[in-house]
Amino acid sequence: MNTPLKILISGQHGQVSRELQQRLGDLGELVVLGREQLDLGDPEQIRQQVRAIAPHLIINAAAHTAVDQAESEPDLAFAINARAPGIFAQEAFERGVPLIHYSTDYVFDGSKSAPYVEDDEPNPLSVYGQSKLAGERAIEQVQGQHLILRTSWVYSSHGKNFLLTMQRLLQERPELRVVAxxxxxxxxxxxxxHSTRALIQRWRSGNPGAWGTYHLTAQGETSWFGFAQAIGEQLRAQGLPCAALEAIPASAYPTPAPRPLNSRLDCSRLTQEWGVTQPDWHSALRECLAEQA
Incomplete structure (x- = not known):
């Protein structure tokens, strides 16, 4: 299957979508639909767009990701995170094409002492987690070719994320308290x-792994405090000012939406089935920072 692909990507300015646009362009034609082109709260508009574009692959990189805000606007969160993915899955199934969809560690409650595997029972603590789980189940009910990729603690050089927030606050403040x-x-x-590209190439080779739900995170583990320490070390290495860090418990930093204490995901199934492995989080952070420079 060497003909150029037509790939529909929902979401335009999000962290993952922007990286997909940089890394998938040579695989064929990318049709990227942001909020201006597609209202994910309008099921009929989603159907019409997919049918008009007639893609060979759909990647749903759009989501309502404002975790705390979702607590006060559950209807919107469920429209975008639950209903829209189900419609994409139906349209993909009817066209006989795969769907790649991104989900989250927030489908779990974080009470397990070990990393979560795909078969562990979800128990989301927040509206965001509940809406993302509902999206997974809507896709699974269609029973088409799909990959649901659960990831965690996503950051990049653009958008709103922990890396950019820490880079700013560590230089602005003398002290900073971070959850440990x-x-x-x-x-x-x-x-x-990059991993999504590898999965697409494996599918295109005619020898894909099993379709279904997989965990896709960086290797290794840390706390938000440890992540902040690593960011601070990079600032100091550049001769930039850096705040003193204080470790605090999550209970000292209450938020509208509760977060799981254990967000670790076991990603071995994706390696076994599809041959795809993520780098260690330290090396990925260095690569991201090198691109920032």
Whole structure:
């Protein structure tokens, strides 16, 4: 299957979408639909767009990702994160094409002592997590060719994320308090896009792995405090000012939406089935920062 692909990407300015646009362009034609072109709250508009574009592959990189805001606007969160993915799945199934969709560690409650595997029972703590889980189930019910990729702690050189917030605050303040008892894997959006490309190429080879739900995060683990320390070390290496960091428990930093204390995801199934492995979070962070320079 060497003919150029037509890939529909929903979401235009999000972290993962922007990295996908940089890394998939040579695979064929990318049709990128942002909010201006597609209202994900309008099911009929989604159907019409997919049918007009007639893609060979759909990648849903759009989501309502404002975790705390979702608590006060659940209808919007569910429209974008739950109903829209189900419609994309239906349209993909009817066209006989695959759907790639991104989900989250927030489908779990974080009470497990070990990294979560794909078969663990979800129990989301927040509206955001509940809406993302509903999106997964809507896709699964269609039973078409799909990859649901759960990731965590996504950051990049653009948008709103922990890396950019820390780079700013560490230089603005003398001291900074950061949560130290939430554990996970900071995952660069560039790595997610690179892995997505590898999955597409494996599918195009005619020998894909099994379709379904997989975990896709950087290797290794740390806390938000540890992530902030790593960011601070890079600032100091550049001779820039850097705040003193203080570790605090999540209970000292209450938010409208509760976060899981354990966000670690076991990604071995994706390696076994598709031959795709993410880099260690330290090396991915260095690569991201090198692109910033």
């Amino acid at each position: 008892d939430q554990i996970g894997a900071p995952t660069w959006a560039g790595s997610i896009a």
